[in-house]
Structure formats: C-alpha cells, structure tokens
Amino acid sequence: MRLTCPLCGERDRREFYYYGAEDYLHRPGEGASLAEWDSYLHLRDNVAGVVRDLWYHEAGCAQWLVVTRNTVTHEISGVELVAERAK
C-alpha cells in the first residue's frame, strides 16, 4: 500500500501510522454532553466504502493527514494535511 503525502510525495505504507476515522478531528467543545463524547471517541460509521481517516507520516514529515480512501478496494482518492485542511 502506498500513500501520497502532500509534502513528501508517494511513500510506502510502512512510513505511516494509522489513528482512525476523521471523527477525531471534531472534538466536542467544553460543556458537551457525555453522549457527544461517546460519539466522538467511540461510535463510528465504519463504512464499507469511501471513508476519511487519519494517518500520521511518522517516518517522514510528522504531519497528520486526512486520507480519503475506500475500505473495500483500498483506493485512495485524496490526501490533505490536517494542519491546512479546509475547515
């Protein structure tokens, strides 16, 4: 498997660390309910299809990436920097 880091270019999967679904970017604010935290931390759409998930270029530039990826075919259709993502 290969991912294209927006900074470093196409690299082998072994350079990356996987965290989980993009949900982790949407941290509930102060005062959010425990149900919101449960949803944020645990509940997942877990789609068999196109997902957006978080990878870290650990052996590279140390940037966190949002990867748009198909969990059935492993096709990757987009990679963006978490730090520079369109919010």
Next chain:
Amino acid sequence: MPELIAKSALDGRSMNVGGVTLAEVQVGPITSIAVLPGGTKAVAKGLRPLGLSMPEPNSFHERKGARIVWTGREQAFLIGVDCPALEGAAVTDQSDGWTVLALSGPAAVDVLARLVPTDLRLGACPVGRALRTGVNHMNAVILRTGDYAFEIMVFRSMARTAWHELETATHMVAARAGVKI
C-alpha cells in the same frame, strides 16, 4: 573543573567495500528552524545574509559551506554554520542529536535499496533531494549529494545500528557482484 572531551557516536569510523565507501562525517552545527505562523518573511530576512532561504519540500541548498535542508512543514535544518538570530521562528540546536553517514560509490544506491523504502532512482531522486524517510526501522533524513553519493542523518543513539545495517547491506551487495545470472 571537569574536562569535557567531545565524542562522536562512531569515532569517525569509515570503511570501503566493493567500491562503496561509508564514513561518519562531521557537519558542524545543526539548527532546526521552525517558522511560526506569520513568521515567513522575518525568517527569509534573517537567512538572507547567509545567501539561503527556506527550502522547498524534499530539497536542500548549499552556499559557502552552509546547507539548509527541508525537514518538514515550515521547518528546515541549517547545517554547517551558526544560526543567525531569527525572528518569526522557533530555533533549536540539533547539533548533537544526529549522526551523519556519508555513503558513496556506484553501488551506493543498491546498498540503500536494501534499507530505504523510497524511490532513489536518479530521475525520482536527483542531486539536491532531501528525504525524510526510514532506514529500515529507523527514521532518517537522506540527502542526495551526488549521482553516486548520499548523506544519511540518523538519531545519534541509533548510529551503531545504522552503521551495522549499512555495512551488512554493503557486504551483501558486494558478494552478489561476483554472481553471474
């Protein structure tokens, strides 16, 4: 008063096998420059006296013995000269954090192909490239310094492992050279 003698990780070790030379080299000061939000212009100004600028991703530039190496988003290592005072950036001394190994010879790229998961063909990795990648299980910065020459920066504490792995790969590449298909 203690007498503090400086030591490098590998005592300047070098070897030559099958036309490949591997050596620990001293590169002088290494300073990390991490640009703070809004600091781009100030950093550019600060670097101007050196004739250097923040490098594009995956590249390094040299000028009069000073080298600036891209090491990440809005980050570079200034190598070989003391860092001038810079506004707009976090500046951190990294001189002692890294061991630099120079690998050269026609088969140097074959040696690295045993350990580095990145495309090092000259077309994909021309002279002037700086890659943040891995050397087997270690993180590294690899500089393409010549058609047949690389410099490999690894964490100082892992220098012995890096040396051992490069040395082993060099021996295996050399042993193959005698093999006919």
Next chain:
Amino acid sequence: MRYSGLKVITEGLFGNRGWTPAWRDPAPKAEYDVIIIGGGGHGLSTAYYLAKNHGITNVAVLEKGYLGGGNVGRNTTIVRANYFLPGNSEFYSHSLKLWEGLEAELNYNVMHSQRGLINLFHSDGQRDAFVRRGNAMINQGDDAILLDRDGVREHLPYLDFDNTRFPIYGGLLHPRGGTARHDAVAWGYARGADRRGVDLIQNCEVTGIDIQGGKVVGVQTTRGAIRARRVGIVVAGRSSQVAAMAGMRLPIESHVLQAFVTEGLKPVINHVVSFGMGHFYISQSDKGGLVFGGDLDFYASYAARGNLPMVEHVMEAGMTLMPMIGRAKVLRSWGGIMDMTPDGSPIIDRTHVEGLFIDCGWNYGGFKAVPASGWCMAHLMATGEPHEVARKFRLDRFATGHLLDEEGTGSQHNLH
C-alpha cells in the same frame, strides 16, 4: 446419523456410500420464532444453544454466503482462557469449559487439543504484568504456571535464547490453552443445530430489518421477507452495516488481520507460543503447517487482504524469536475482518429496538469465544436477561466508562 470410529469402518467397507448430508438445505419459511443473522461460528452456536438449552427450535440462521465462511474459518485456531479483567475472565473460562466437552456434545471431532500456550515475556515489567494475569486466571479457577528462562527452555528448546534483541526472561504457561480445527467447530454446531430442527439457510443475505413501533418484526432478505419477533445480529466483519439497518451506530471500526500457514512439516512446535516484544504467535496444525499471525494491518478495511509491512514484521519477529523456522515456507496468507471495539472486549446485549439483540465486537478473540458466545447470546435471546458470565459485555459501557481494556491502550479501536 451418529458418527463413530465403528461407523467410519463400516462405511469404509461399503464404499462410503451411506454417509448422509451433514445438514439439510431448507427453503426459508415465512416466519420463525427467532432469526439469527449470520451463519458463522457465533451464529451457529447461538442457534444450537437456543435449541439445546432453551428448547427454542423454530429458528432460522440466515447466511449470505456459505456456513462458516467468515472468521471462524479464517483464524489461527487458538483456544485459551487467559484474560485477567473481571468480565472477561469468567466468560472465557466458561467458554474453555464448553470447549472441553465439545466433541461429546456435538458428536463431531473439532480436534480441540490442549497442548499448552506459552506467552513469553522479555522484561521484569512484562513478567509482573503476566503474573498479575496468571494469578487472575487461577483466581477464576483456570490454570497458569510461571516459567523462568530455564523453564521456557525445557518446553521450547528451539527458541533463540542467546543472540536476540529482546532476551527471554520467562513465560506464562497456560496448560489448558491450545488449538482446535476451526472449520470443524462451525460444521459441528451447524450439524447439531440442524439435527435439533434449526433451519440453516445459506445464500440468503439480509437486506433490511423490519421494525414497527420500536419492536422488531422480521427481516428482508434476498430470498424474501421473513417474520420473527426476536432477531439476533451475529455478523462479525459486517456488524456496523447490519446494525445500521436498525438505525444503530456501533462503537466498532473494522480492520484486517492477516494470518499465515506454511507447507506441511513434521512435528516441531508442540505448543502455542507468543512473542512479547513484537507481533507474532505460532502453533503447528495437525497437518504439519505452522500457523502463525501477528497484529492488525492497522487501517480500517473490509478488503480481507493484507499488505506487506505487517507480513514482514511478523516474519522478522519469527526470525528473532525462533530462527529454526527460517526455512519453512509460507504457503498461504489470508485476512479476516475484525470488528474492533474501543476497549478490545465484545458486546452481547439488547439494543434500543425491542426483540433485537446484538453479538459483536469480538476484535480478534472471537474463535475461542464461539461456544460461550452462543451460550450467552442464546440465554439473552431466550430469557431477555444477560447471562451471568456476559453481563459486562454491555453496549453502553463506553458511554459510562465501565471499560474492559485488557491491553490498556485506550479508546483507539485498532490498538486492541
């Protein structure tokens, strides 16, 4: 038909012409008392125990492919009861006891072999953690023996004790741990359930769950609608999709776990052995193949295929631990889909829909759980109350913080 050695001989003498099908191939009826979605190990054992323990036999198991085609046939066949957190301890202990009587129970040789499992440790800290585990196992009534380095050497003389990156300090031996023949477990439960009247319906994919007024009333399938007041979702590797049919969002992320088998070799590894400093565990099958695996490929996936970095890591771990296997050749690799929960422990619970139950989130510990999972799911579906040994496998425990995190790695799904 009852199986026995004598039967094998008499059939052999008459050309093996008298063997009958292991299970019927019925068409789905319009209505059942209970529908189990999923004909894997857990679904089949649920159906079996509904019939056996609770006398509920008007049951359909709906399988979209073939029986036992999921993870029960794609694992490394390890059976153990070496958990240490209350909630897990009693459950897996119960499961192991069921395993120990499974051949007689099912009249099917599932080849459960208690050859002993050894978890190796490589530091003082790891030893203490394994001692805590071993003591918990004994407190639960199971068995555990602490081996020092020489003790490990006696059992596993072929390990590299002298020239390794992470020296072997010792091991925790679980004598009753071992392996079983994976397919046989599914087939044994299938045959047993079928003999008690359960309809095993293959090539029947559930496409919808019918809910009226907060109660389940049946399912839609590729072979038509089927009514039932009680429906169990037991579909490891597809839990999120099926639960979504009932409007649920599960605390699950699905991942690929690879496993490997070598060509056949004469007996060389008698135990199940696991490495403590890398992802590697191994046993040898009765056919002679070394069966081994490691950790997840770590990214969410339904592709049932792995990638090379984890393959290489597993092989490297094997080479540092037991370099004598170097010349064994890997014959085949496969990937199963693991439903990973945020604490690494499973869920057997009711849902917000009355009559709808769920058994899911087995991470990669599902195989050894097959008997007890079915036992407890059947109990839950028959009585409406959780079975005593599975009462902590609640769906809401992540919201409440009553976690069962054996690995201690936290709410990141792929770290368990």
Next chain:
Amino acid sequence: MRVDGKGLIDRTKPVRFRFDGRDYAGYKGDTLASALLANDVRLVGRSFKYHRPRGVLTAGSEEPNALVEVVGPSNKTPNVRATVQEVFEGLVTQSQNRLGSLRFDLLAVNDYLSPFLSAGFYYKTFMWPRAFWEGLYEPLIRRAAGLGSLSGRHDEGVYEKAFAFCDVLVIGSGPAGLMAALTAGRAGADVILCEESHALGGRLLSDGGTIGGLPAGDWVAQVVAELEALPNVRIMARTTVTGAYDHGTYGALERVGLHKPARPNLPRECFWRIVAKHAVLASGALERPVAFENNDRPGIMMASAVRTYLNRYGVVPGRRVTLFANTDQARGVARDLMAAGVTVAAIVDPRPDASSVEDCPVHVGAEVIGSRGRLGLSGIQVRKGSEIIEIETDCLAMSGGWNPTLHLTCHMNGRPRWSEELAAFVPMEGAVPGLVAVGAANGSFSTHGALVTGHAAALKAVEALGRKVSVAVPEAEDMPYRIKALWAVEGTGRAWLDFANDVTTKDVKLAAQEGFRSVEHMKRYTTQGMAPDQGKNSNVAALAVLADATGRGIPETGTTTFRPPYVPVSIAAMGAGGRAEGFAPQRFLTSDQASRDRGAPMIEAGLWYRPSYFPKPGETTWREACDREVMMVRQAVGVTDVSTLGKIDIQGRDAGRFLDFVYTNTFSTLPVGRVRYGLMLREDGHVLDDGTSARLGEDHYLMTTTTAAAGLVMRHLDFVHQAFCADWQVRFISVTEAWAQFAVAGPKARELVQSFLETPVELPFMGEAPVRIGGVDGRLFRISFSGEEGYEIAVPTRYGEALFRDLVARAETMGGGPYGMEALNVLRIEKGFITHAEIHGRVTAHDIGMEKMVSAKKDCIGKAAATRPGMWGPEREQLVGLKANAPISAGAHLFVPGTEVHRETDQGYVTSVCWSPTVGAWLGLAFLKDGRARHGEKIRLVDHLRGLDVICEVTNPVFHDPEGEKLRA
C-alpha cells in the same frame, strides 16, 4: 535417460550431486529433477496421506510430488521442489515423508487403509475416550502428516530484503513477456523483467518453433541480448513474483545463492518489494492433469514437462512413452520425442474428431482408465469404446489442457471468469489496478497471440507514461486451441485430483454427498488445494468434479481464487534482517561504555540499554549491589544517566497555552526558571504519561516524558497541535538525542554539583538555570525522582561520556557512585513515585490520587471523558502503599484476610515491589478498591504463581520523607 544433441545444459561442465545417499552426475543447467530423470531415478517422494510412491510430475515450481530436502553443511531445507532446485557440485539431497526407506515406506500401509481415510474421516472419529486425543490419536496423526522436516537448529543463513521501483514490471519472460519488455524497454521506460527460471524464454525454450523466421531459441537470445544492453531494463532471473499488493506493490522472491555452495555474505534468497506504475502479467499457463484410476504413479507426467525435459535438458523420462492428451498442441510432444529417436508407444486422444495421423499408433476417442507398476509406471489400460487395450509404457505424458497462470490477478480479491471456449478460468480485467494479463496467462495460447498481446499491453503502458515507440511484432505460430474438456475419466478406483494432499475424485463426490456443496466447503472438507502446490494442479478439475456431482455447471458452482504468495516463500526471506539484534534498532547512551567498564549488566528499556546495577567486588547478587546503591543515594550521593527520558523543546508565544491544553494542570503560570510536574491524559480520560516541564524563557519550555512514552507523546502533541490549534504561535521538536542528562541525588548532591559548575548556582527545589561546565553550556534542574535532594545536569550529547565519567569519579570521592535501574526503582517506590507499572493505560488521575491536578479552570485533553461515572469513585482500584515483613511480589492479587480467594473477592493487585533498605521492610505499590479510605487496614496478598501468601499493611504510597523535607532542603 539423457539424449544426445538436445537441451540447453552445459555438457562441458559436469557436476556431481547426491540423492538419498547415492552420488549422481548431472550438468550445469540441470535441475535436480532433470538430473535424476537423466539417471533413470523415477521414485523421488511419497505422498502426503497414503504415502504412495511418487515421481516428478512437472518441470516447474507447481510441482506437487518431487519435494525433497536439501542438506547443507549446517542446516537443511525441507520441501524443496526438485523441479526448481538447480544442481551444483556437492549438492546433497534426500527424500522426505517416509518411515524407512523411500522404496519401503512403512507408512504405505495407509494406502491399504484408504477406504477408512476418506475425506473428513477424522471429524467423525477419535472422539472416545476423550483423553486419547492429545495422548494418542493426535500424536500419531501429527507424526504421519507433515512432509519434510526442519532440523530444529537456528537458520544461520544469509537473507536479504530490498526495494525496487520501475515504470513497467514484466512478469515472465516467455514470448509475451519478452515482447512486452522489448517494447517498453525500447520506449525508454524503466523496466524490470522477472523470470522464475534461471534462463529467459519461458515455453519457447521447451516448445521450439520459429519467430520472425528465426528458431525460437535464437530469437530469445537476440531479444535478451538487446534487453541486457538497455540501461533502463533490469533483468531479474530466478525471481518469482509472489504477490500483488495495493497501489502497484509486488512481492518477489529471488533465489540468489541457492544454486551454488554457500558463500560468505551471499544471500540465499532476497525478498523484493517492487513498486511498479504498470505491470504486465506474462506468467503463461499451467498444464493440468487428468484424473483416472492410479494416475499418480512415477512415470506419469505432464506432457509439457516431458517436452521440457527433452528440449531443455536433453532428458527422456522413459524408453516407451505414451501420450494422453485432449489438445492438438500436445501432439508436439510426441513428434519431438520421435524426432529424438524415442519410441512413442501410443497417443490416446479422447476427442472423437481428433486427427489420427501421426508416426505412431493413435487411439482417437479413447481414454486411459488405469495404470500399473508398483514404484514406477509399467503399463496403462486404455478404453476405446467397449475395447480395453493394454499398453506397455514406462512414461505417460498427459495433458488435460491448460489453465492460465492468473494467480496474481486474484490477490486483490478479483475472481476469474469462466471461459467455455478454453474450458478454463481467465483473469478478470482490472482485477489488480495497473496490471494487465497477456499471452497464455490471459488465455492466448498461441505464440502469435502471446507476442501480440504482450506488445499491446506494453504499448499501452508506454503511452500512459507519455512515451512513444514503434516495435514490429514478428511472425509466429498461430495454431487455434481446440479442447474438449476432460477432467476425470469414469471409473471405480481412486483417481487423483490433488496429488500433493491425496485428494481423489471420490473425496470430492463424498463431500458433495455429505452436503459440502459450496466449493469452499468442498475444499475445506477434502483439503483439496491446501497442499504445497496451492491447488495449481487441481483446483479447476476439483471444481469441475464437484459441479458434476452436484448437477451444476462450473460457473454456477463457484470459481477459484488464490492468495499470496504465488509460490511458497521462506519465512527467513520475508523476515530477512530480523534475526538476532536486527529485529529492532538499538539505542545506546553516551555512558554505555563507562557503565560496561564498571561491569554493569545492561538491560533493555524500550529500545535503549540501561545499566541494571554496578557490582562491587564481593557482591554476589544484584540485591546486594542494589541495596548498597540505594543507601549510597540516601546517605551520600549517586549518579545515574537519565538521557532516555523524552525531551521536547517547545517555543512560541502560545507555548504555555499549549501545555495547559495537553496537561491537566496549568503551565502558563509557571515562572521562568521553574519546573513543574505535569500529568497528561489521553482523550479517553486515562493517564497517558507524566513528567516535568521547565520554563526556560518567556516563550520557551522544555517538556520531559517517560522513556517508554517519548514517541507516543510526540505523536500526541503533533496531533493536538495540527488538529486543534495549528494556528497557535507554538512549535516544538524533540531534543532527546541532543542532550545527555544525568541525575545527581543524595544529601551530598549539592556539594557535588557545585564542585563542577564554573559559577556556583543556588537553585530552589523545582528550579532551573543555564550553567557552564568546563567551557560548555549546559542546563541544571533541581528535580528528584528519588526523594533526596536531586539535580539533573544536561550537556550536549557529545560531552555526555566525559561528564558521566567525571561525575562518577567526583561522587566516589564523597562516598557515592553510580546507581542503576534497580536502585532507581527502589528509590522511587520508597517515595511513592509512579512509572508505567502504575500508569498502565487503565488508570485515571482519580485512581492515582491526582484528581486535584485536573484544573477546573480550563479545558484539557481527557478532562471530559474522565468524568464518566465508571471512571471514578470507591468502586475503582486506587493507588496505595503496601508494607510487609516478608517478601511480596508484583502481580499478586489482594484479598480481605479471612475471605476466600477467588475472582469475586478480588480487591486489587500489586504493581511494584521492593525490599527497602531505607525502611527495612518490603514495600509495594498497589491498586486497591477504595484504597485511599483503607490506609492502615491489613490486606492479604496472594501470588499463586510464586507461592506467596502474605498479610500486608495498607499505607500511604509515600513511605520515605512524606513531607518532602529532604527535597526542599
């Protein structure tokens, strides 16, 4: 038998090799199989289950029968394909899977018991009595099963892994592969051409013919010469592409040194990861056997293999050869044999409309229905209509047609498609993105078809790369492929489908009879396809027999699929580099040599090595050294290297704000020059790590992490920063490697520290200051992990060794010295300081009594989730101290004295223990239910594993100097 004037072997280079204790002669270029056949050795192995005599079936890596052990000077390799292993001077081999000699294998008794050993028999028996399974039945089965054996000795061989990148990967060097490589190569693309065999050419080397008017062999030589001359083409012979993985990654196994005596540093094998923009699968096709009664005797071979042995190796595997085949192509085998002067006794062709014109007897519309010969073929029975013909023959060349070698196209879950015309599965287009199957691998079985499709696929790849080329496709044979499918000949006896696992047509029919009607069920029930040949020789035929038995067509019954690897790959090759220390990098402290010089055992701490203790003359156990070192710190001064702790330099106007967000407590209020202990949570509310952070300047902090969590914390900080506050004025970088840092602790620590500073510095507890030492800029922190007055001194790493040696020497003049991990652990337990033994991932701030450190005034990572009801309260196990007069142990569980010991009465567990020379008692840290309310209680500690049962006192976890007077002194 060797025939003159044939073959590509080098007859000027004879080599001697050994098989089962006998020496034989062969030539360079021979495989073990060809050399044995040249010596008329037909019996080479025993089958898996029935221990039937077996000979060479094929001439390639798909061989199911001729598996042998190669015996080297220091180790042996089981299950080596004789059809792949090249002979070399001194090669030693032996047969396997036999009890006794190969000719008289005692386990051949299984063959007579076969009626009772039918498919799945073991599921139905061996159940009684229960205890006999592990004790008797299973050991017997295990011993009889398996094939070759491992020696049990470490594999000390040299193995290698490597990466390669290319524009076009061509897999296979037959006509299709060569044409593809030539086309892409001439276009200037970077090409890698992998060929499994040692010679390029594929079937052209066996089948002959002409290409572009040249004899096929000459055309091959010409193309290979051109490819070799192209700098952009890399030819990898003896290299099998084993797997197709995501995004253009392919695994490939190169046999680097297996064809010659071992040589230092020369790898036996290399496992390649090849990344290709485009791939052309030109892997050819595999001929398939026909199932008929006793079709597994030595001497019965694939027709194409007979042709290969004749034309490539100059070997004829028999004196009177017969051919049983259902395609026109196979007739070439008989013609080649006759041209070489070999007697062809008969051709048996099941097609009623096949030609009967050959220079030998031809039986059209006939089938081979049986064979005889105990250890080798001596004759066959042929049925033609109602007539039974006996034919004397010692070699039967059989062919049931061809299956495209499409395995790689299945590796990404692609399912092949059934072609009625070819009676074979063909690849599904696009099954592996970027890979195109051509030639026989795609069902184009003529040489012309191979050349044309190989050229076309390469051209397409070249164009996609933005290159142009014009290459003419040469003229070649374009014979139509006419087949009448024949999977199994009707009969009553056992007819083998899967030679390697002894699966016969009867087994497949029995599976269907018992309800295992899905192809997956059938395979699993009969074990068909699970043997070393991975079903290459049997999958399609078994599917066809199942289809017939269940009254369905082949496509309705199922399909066939394959998983990596294409050929079995040694664990050592894929695990190359992992052996011994290679498994993970080693990290060394600057004090490493100095510690070793003092005899300190160095132990693994994560990737680091740290000194366990520093033994003195006369000390015989670690405990003696440890106790002494503890008292040395308590009474004088000790020095230890703490450089393994993670150090993160954090700068920027928002640095304090950032720390406030990642720590539970507040750092933005910390004065410059001061240090504060910080607690870090995971977002799920459990403790992630702890450590101290110093404020070096207004916008400048230095964070320390534990050794174990240094990488984890860095990744966590990167995430928090990039995900939640990328626009803040903060930047950070690891400086762990840049600084060597040493702890100096004890009542004389201040004296020692002052003795080497250029300018004396008086630091308050938890103070920090820049210092100069011997002309070097360093940092001094007054912090303590021991409970004594303590300092940590940091200097640039290059000076670490010198400073350590100096500090130790100074300490020794004060009655102090170095201390190791053991003493460090005792000191911190006495002081109640936690490590990852306590913060093991399931622990909250509440559990360790630090809930007050979670600031109410601000948000921080993990704060919200820690308020979940299950995360706090008396039901949870809380950190306590334990004190005992007898040895206690970590990992023990706690019970109320007088209660029964079982899971439900369990009160907690012990995480750390030590003998405390300071307190004069055994001390422990433990987690106990509602523990903080239970100080002073007696508790029973039970460690079944170590046989301990001790009553302890529950205490405050801080045993030594609970008020911290010594720290602040």
